[in-house]
Structure formats: structure tokens, C-alpha cells
Amino acid sequence: MRDKIRKIIPVAGLLILIVLFSLTTDGKFFTWRNLQNIVMQASIALVAAVGTVFVMAHNNLDFSLGGACALSSVLAYLCSGGNLWLFIILAIVFGVCCGLFSAVVHIYGRVPAFMGGLCLMFAGRGVAQTASASRNMMVTKAVALNNFWVFLAVVAVVFGVGYFIFNFTKVGKFQKLIGTNPKATELSGVSVDKYKAIAFVISGVTLGIASTLALSRSLAVTGNTGLNLETDVLLALSLGGIAMAGGSATRIRSAIIGVLTYYILNNGMLLWGMNPDYVDIVKAVFFLATVSISIDRSEYDLIA
Numbered sequence: 428m429r430d431k432i433r434k435i436i437p438v439a440g441l442l443i444l445i446v447l448f449s450l451t452t453d454g455k456f457f458t459w460r461n462l463q464n465i466v467m468q469a470s471i472a473l474v475a476a477v478g479t480v481f482v483m484a485h486n487n488l489d490f491s492l493g494g495a496c497a498l499s500s501v502l503a504y505l506c507s508g509g510n511l512w513l514f515i516i517l518a519i520v521f522g523v524c525c526g527l528f529s530a531v532v533h534i535y536g537r538v539p540a541f542m543g544g545l546c547l548m549f550a551g552r553g554v555a556q557t558a559s560a561s562r563n564m565m566v567t568k569a570v571a572l573n574n575f576w577v578f579l580a581v582v583a584v585v586f587g588v589g590y591f592i593f594n595f596t597k598v599g600k601f602q603k604l605i606g607t608n609p610k611a612t613e614l615s616g617v618s619v620d621k622y623k624a625i626a627f628v629i630s631g632v633t634l635g636i637a638s639t640l641a642l643s644r645s646l647a648v649t650g651n652t653g654l655n656l657e658t659d660v661l662l663a664l665s666l667g668g669i670a671m672a673g674g675s676a677t678r679i680r681s682a683i684i685g686v687l688t689y690y691i692l693n694n695g696m697l698l699w700g701m702n703p704d705y706v707d708i709v710k711a712v713f714f715l716a717t718v719s720i721s722i723d724r725s726e727y728d729l730i731a
Contacts, residue, residue: 437668441688448695455698463575469690470578471640472659476682477589478633481626484602486673491544494551495525496653500638504564504648511568519635526631530624556650564648572643593679606673663689
């Protein structure tokens with residue numbers, strides 16, 4: 428019964444927010460324009476979250492997302508000369524390189540992935556701030572991608588492909604096996620290091636796509652590109668009820684449920700006219716309440 432309640436809470440929380448804001452915003456929440464805004468604001472985090480699920484499934488956390496997004500965007504701009512289509516390709520290539528860096532540090536350095544991710548986050552932010560201070564990295568043609576239907580199509584394709592790989596191929600299934608018991612998985616003949624590396628590569632691909640969506644919103648690569656992306660994604664996944672310890676309980680639907688919950692909550696409070704200084708406080712309280720109810724505490728029995 429408790430397991431069923433934990434699974435229901437994230438979905439119930441999302442539905443409650445939708446009903447609450449529908450009834451208390453004088454019809455502003457369900458306007459077509461507002462729904463478009465929510466989707467476009469949430470798309471960047473949702474795309475990045477799909478790849479992050481693969482990493483979390485084998486019991487790792489990736490804190491590099493924001494800095495890696497900035498770094499891949501800067502490198503893609505410098506190598507593409509501002510050509511939009513070349514930027515898109517290179518952003519994905521450099522996103523994969525960032526993922527491989529985290530994989531190498533974790534697999535061959537034998538250190539937790541979040542440590543390499545933190546280093547990449549700070550390095551990427553520093554490179555982006557330095558580069559943007561000395562040049563104007565505009566890609567005005569990216570405005571063609573700043574369209575609701577483009578964003579919706581990208582999200583649908585990324586989530587659909589990610590869902591299929593995670594649930595119906597050995598790549599996704601082995602991530603969950605590794606998260607459940609890496610030693611037993613290795614003894615069964617599965618190359619644990621190989622499939623961990625694949626997870627980081629998938630995360631790099633989605634990061635590159637997210638970098639392109641971020642560019643289309645701002646039309647420029649700046650020192651703030653991808654700012655707080657890692658915290659937005661990890662908080663959203665937690666709201667979506669993802670298993671923090673990875674394993675068989677990991678569900679990719681946590682990405683879409685959590686990201687929508689996170690951005691709908693933010694949007695609804697702004698429609699209420701709430702002081703932006705208090706929005707983060709309310710989000711923190713909502714986050715703590717939701718996670719406290721939905722978290723599976725058995726994951727931490729060994730720690731206790």
C-alpha cells in the first residue's frame with residue numbers, strides 16, 4: 428500500500444497544482460499563451476532530464492549540467508562561426524564529450540560521478556563567462572527555432588526515444604540492474620563500465636539538444652547559459668518521484684511529471700502575483716513536503 432501511495436503522490440501533486448491554479452487565476456492559467464509559455468520554459472530542463480535519468484538509474488548524480496551546457500555552447504559557437512545548423516551538430520558533439528569526461532573520471536578515476544560533474548560545472552561556467560566577456564556570441568538565426576511547435580516536437584521525440592531505450596532495450600535495463608546491484612550485474616557477464624559510459628553519452632546527447640533550445644530562447648551564448656540547469660533538473664526529478672538510489676524503481680516518467688510540476692508551480696505563483704522573493708521559499712516547502720511523502724526510505728536503511 429505504501430509503495431502505491433508513493434507512486435501516486437507525484438502525479439497527484441501535479442494534478443492538484445493544475446486544478447488549484449485553474450480555479451485561482453481568473454482563467455489566466457489555462458490560456459493558450461500561458462500553456463505555450465510553460466511548455467517552452469520546461470522544455471530545456473525536460474530534455475536534459477531524460478538523459479539524466481539514465482545516469483541516476485545506475486546510482487549516480489550528474490552536477491555538470493549547467494556548466495556543461497555553457498561549455499558545449501561556447502565551443503559549438505567558436506567552432507561553427509555562428510552557423511546555426513553546424514552549431515546544433517557541434518553542441519551535441521561537445522555535449523557527448525562532456526558526458527565522456529564525467530564517465531572517464533568516474534570509471535577510470537574511481538571517484539563518484541558528481542565530483543567530476545562539479546569540476547566540469549565550475550570549469551564550464553568559467554569558460555563561458557570568460558569567452559562572453561571578450562566577444563558577442565550571437566546566433567540571430569536561432570530565432571527560427573524559438574517556436575512552440577518546434578519545442579513540443581523536440582520534447583516529444585527526445586522523450587519518446589528515451590522512453591523506448593530505457594524500457595525496451597538492454598541499455599536501459601542494464602542501467603537499472605547496475606543501480607540495483609553492480610557486483611551481481613558484473614558477475615552475470617554485463618560490462619558495468621561500458622553501460623555506465625553509454626548512460627553518460629546519452630546524457631551528453633540530450634544536453635547538446637538542451638543547449639540548442641537554450642540558444643533559441645536567448646539568441647546568444649552568455650556567461651549565464653545553462654545557469655542552474657543542474658539544480659532545476661535534479662529538483663524536478665525528485666518531485667517526479669525518481670528513485671534517488673537508482674535501480675529497478677527508476678522510472679523515466681519521473682522526468683516529465685517532475686519538470687511539469689516544477690514549472691507549473693513557478694508559473695502559477697507568478698500568475699497569483701506573488702513576490703518573486705517568496706517564490707523560491709514556497710517551492711522549497713512544496714518540494715520538501717512532496718519528497719518527504721513520496722520518498723522510499725528503505726533506500727537508506729543501510730546508511731542508517
